[in-house]
Amino acid sequence: MSDNLFGDLPSAAGPAGAQAPVVLARKWRPRQFAAVVGQDHVVKALQHALTSKRLHHAYLFTGARGVGKTTLARIFAKALNCETGVVAEPCGQCSSCQEIDAGRFVDYIEIDAASNRGVGEIQQLLEQARFAPTGGRFKVYVIDEVHMLSGHAFNAMLKTLEEPPVDVKFVLATTDPQKIPVTVLSRCLQFNLKNLRREPLVAHLAYVLNQESVASEPRALEALARAAQGSVRDGLSLTDQAIAYGGGSVSFEAVSSMLGLVGREALVELADAIAKGDAAAAMALGEQLLGNGALASAVLDDLARLYHEVIVQSVIGRQPEDGATDESVRRLCESISPEQAQLYYQICTLGRRDLGLAPDESTGFEMVLLRLLAFKPELVWSKGPARAAALRAPSPQRSLAGMTSPVPPKATTPSGVAATGVTPSARPNHPVSSSASSASSASSVSAVPLSSLSAETWPALMKKLPLSGLSRQFAQQSSFEGLDPVKSNCLLVRAPIEALNEPSLIARVTDALTAQLGQAVSLRVTVGQPEGPTAAAKDAAKAQALQKRAEESIANSPLVQAIIKEFDATIVPGSIRWIGPEPEDLEEPKT
Ligand SMILES: [Zn+2]
Structure with missing residues (x-):
């Protein structure tokens, strides 16, 4: 703090001619245990x-x-x-x-x-x-x-x-x-001894000013208590200065001008411009703030506080304990995700720290604004619809440090599945691919020749069946062994465990298969370790390939590397997930 070139607080007591300070800190220094606050x-x-x-x-x-x-x-x-x-x-x-x-x-x-x-x-x-x-x-x-x-x-x-x-x-x-x-x-x-929390400090300042018959605004006391950072003595000294500065009363206007504070509206406007990536507006607003006498350090502090409110509001859904969350914060929550706010927060606090190293205050401040505008977390986390879904469904598990990606809400099964022939995808996190649904609707018109069935095509066929529960497990875990050489339209299938060879379950699968293939079929199930590929094995292989792809893209991203370098960040092992639509060029998994 002491090496900050620009200082935290102006030392001037106020305009000339203001009344002499009453030196509240000395006068109100407790002389009894009962008078000690906090x-x-x-x-x-x-x-x-x-x-x-x-x-x-x-x-x-x-x-x-x-x-x-x-x-x-x-x-x-x-x-x-x-x-x-x-x-x-x-x-x-x-x-x-x-x-x-x-x-x-x-x-x-x-x-x-x-x-x-x-x-x-x-x-x-x-x-x-x-x-x-x-x-x-x-x-x-x-x-x-x-x-x-x-x-x-x-x-x-x-x-x-x-x-x-x-x-x-x-x-x-x-x-x-x-x-x-x-x-x-x-x-x-x-x-x-504890730092005094803001509330009791505000109450104490209000009490002292009341005893001194000095008029004050609650917002002004809030600002003074915040600037005092838990110190009663500093709070009273600042109040002294504020009385002198305000010519005998403690008004918010005088206090914010004395402390170089930033108006809430201007701050929200700036955060808004940054969130929209509107560089011209953000830079103009920043220049205007400093032009009005705000300290760069104060603007960055307040901006960091605003992002803190956004994070708390969107992750926990409540306002910070000592912050007054208003409508503007709720609005910001809709355009800034918690991860983004985390990143912004860090840029503000680090930028605040480095202000002293900047050639001058406004250059340092502009660089922080440019950095805020440059980092777009969307590029890292996801693209397109999954991003939008993630924004709609904030999840507390998401964190910047872990580079954890949000899991989009599970796609709900469309109603009237059987009637339209649209089948839910095996992985509920991903939208049903259009090719699958068009193929299945075509199949309801003309019968699929059973001779085209093979161990290789079995998993894809099974995934199209609108099944749930144990029968879905059957579809996932079974492998195809061939057609019964004796009984016509009878499929020989292997299931790994006895529980999947249950008559009512087999009946449900048979019905679904009959509808899917466009002709009556029957199943003969033997229990044993499947020899051919299964839908489950294909899914696992695909998930593995996706995971590999996700980890590679994170590792190779220059932006992620920049964040790691800039913020000394680490990637939490196992925290990377692929979200969003799967890439079209993903190699067909081998099983
Ligand atoms: Zn005594």
Whole structure:
């Protein structure tokens, strides 16, 4: 974040002549446990320790900046030293409480390791720890950003942590616990402070502004809370700026101009143009947004958020927990598939990351727009009707990372199958081929000579029969052995298992065959492993050939290679399926 050339937020407090900021963050910094927002789990544990007098000698508070680590440390120090006793809630009135609040309490030592990171400073500090507290019950050392300490400084501290004086308490605070030596970590009781969710933060800002009698718009507070990214302190500082910027009130217009936010309508319009592949419109809209003072980083963030909403809406069918999904998102869902939105999202976040590397902000931004326009996932996933079917029936299993293709909804058997002579295809995922249906309708007119039957033609004949259930299994698994040399019009057929040699089942197959061949036939079935080809074996071979073709086309696609390179993507093994119409040049499978 810090290396972002363009910065996240404007530092200017607003137009000249605006009223002086009230410094809400300092004024509303909690002085009591009860006033701490969003860290109930930590507050409860600390209060329990205080009331039960089971106090550890070192605490580690971890969490993002501005969530209240040092604020909690200070309240904890007051609770330890309050003149009313070690209490669950400091009184705030006694001289100890007031002196700690004012930063004048001699036994409360707060240092910032970011600026005092050497072993010298720490040793000096720890020297003093050996002396008993002067005015209070406990000496409380608060070391903020403790991960910044040097290795020697940590070693010096470790000695004190190993044999802590009884009346000394350490509260270490850090945004980066990974950088703290495990020897130190293991001697601390650790509490993880959470990032504040947007809702409670909005509620808190609303409460504070209400107390301050400052008018505000809910949308403005939403935007401020979003920009604060879970930090109460940042939220209040931004609100301060917004009050100054808006001349005493917090309006959405002022906040979006201050934060360089993008109007929702303009954003949806841009996403729409990208989805349609309308490069001219998209570029013009992008230029217009930046021209109106929006930051490229803010536009890309908001665009990524919009795609997130689209994905959540189309995959789960609900709006994101903290987003206000409106009609425009539902409309976008119809033109953008979840995979596409995934890809767009990634392009936005990566583009946002790389903005700092671009020659200038608008060039970087335009390149991201062009990339959004260049990647058309349809080319990878499928073509034609299957794509349309997939769009109509969103399936949660689809994912970009796996390059998984959507399975089109099963083709339903046309009604009146027997009457029209149209038979369902063996693979319900694919439309019935027109040649098959025309052949079968012709066959109902003139009888097929039985002499033309052979083991080779049997599977194709079986697949034309409008059968279901076990009789369909018979059609799939049986092989043809020849005509009965004695009994006329009797076909000798082999079925693999006894269950398929059941009289009513054979009768159904016989009826279907009679209708298909245009003359009365009978079947004589023997049970045994089929020797000739079966429809099932042909299907399996064909599926294998299709799978091979699908994997080859994915592996050879320059676009897929580009995505793999660009996003460091991998293809999940076994996730590739052929969808859409099968290729005409697929070689006839051998069985
Ligand atoms: Zn007190």
